[in-house]
Amino acid sequence: MSGPMTPEQTAQEIKQLVEQLQAEGRNDLLLKAIGVPLLEELRIEAAKSKLSRLVITDDYRFVLVDYHKEVELQPVHKAVYLLFLAHPEGIEFKHLVDHRNELIGYYKATAKGLDIDKIIEGVDHLVNPLDNAINEKCSRIKKVFMEMMDEYTASYYIISSHTKKHIANRIWYERLKIITLPRELVKSPALG
Numbered sequence: 524m525s526g527p528m529t530p531e532q533t534a535q536e537i538k539q540l541v542e543q544l545q546a547e548g549r550n551d552l553l554l555k556a557i558g559v560p561l562l563e564e565l566r567i568e569a570a571k572s573k574l575s576r577l578v579i580t581d582d583y584r585f586v587l588v589d590y591h592k593e594v595e596l597q598p599v600h601k602a603v604y605l606l607f608l609a610h611p612e613g614i615e616f617k618h619l620v621d622h623r624n625e626l627i628g629y630y631k632a633t634a635k636g637l638d639i640d641k642i643i644e645g646v647d648h649l650v651n652p653l654d655n656a657i658n659e660k661c662s663r664i665k666k667v668f669m670e671m672m673d674e675y676t677a678s679y680y681i682i683s684s685h686t687k688k689h690i691a692n693r694i695w696y697e698r699l700k701i702i703t704l705p706r707e708l709v710k711s712p713a714l715g
Contacts, residue, residue, distance in 0.1 A: 600660055602632075
C-alpha cells in the first residue's frame with residue numbers, strides 16, 4: 524500500500540490532467556477548475572521570476588538592480604511613487620488629501636534644496652481632487668516604466684487602478700490606485 528502522494532507527484536498528476544484537457548480543447552473547463560483568483564495568484568508567481576528588485580538608495584535613486592537600470596524620475600514623481608509604495612492596500616485619489624503631510628515629507632526628501640513653499644504648492648495640486656496633476660504624474664511614471672520593459676512586466680511597477688467591491692447595507696466600490704509589485708522586491712530606507 525502506498526502512502527499519500529508527495530507535492531511533486533501531485534503536481535505531475537495535475538500536469539497530465541491539464542495536458543489532457545488542453546488536448547481535448549477544453550481550456551474552459553481548466554479555467555473553471557482553477558478559478559480566476561488562483562489564476563491571478565499563478566500569474567503573479569510566474570511574473571516574480573521576471574521582475575527586478577527595486578532598490579531606492581539613500582539619495583533616492585530608483586534602481587532596478589536585476590535589469591541594471593535606473594528609473595529616471597523627477598523628485599515629484601518619486602514622491603508620488605514612494606507614497607503608493609508605502610500603501611500596498613492602495614489609495615483612492617479622492618482621499619489623497621488625507622496623505623498630504625506624508626506626501627510633503629517624501630517630496631522634501633526627494634527634492635533636496637527645493638523651496639518648501641514650492642513643495643507645498645506642488646503637493647496641494649496633487650491632493651486637490653479638482654486638479655488633474657496626480658493623473659499627469661501617474662501617466663509620466665507609467666511612461667518611464669513602459670520605456671524600460673514590456674507592458675506585462677511594467678504593469679507591476681506602475682500605479683494602476685484596482686476596484687474593490689464592498690457590500691454592507693448597500694454595494695459600493697473603492698476605486699483604488701495601487702502598485703502591485705510584491706513588496707519583498709522593494710528595498711528602501713525611506714519605507715523602513
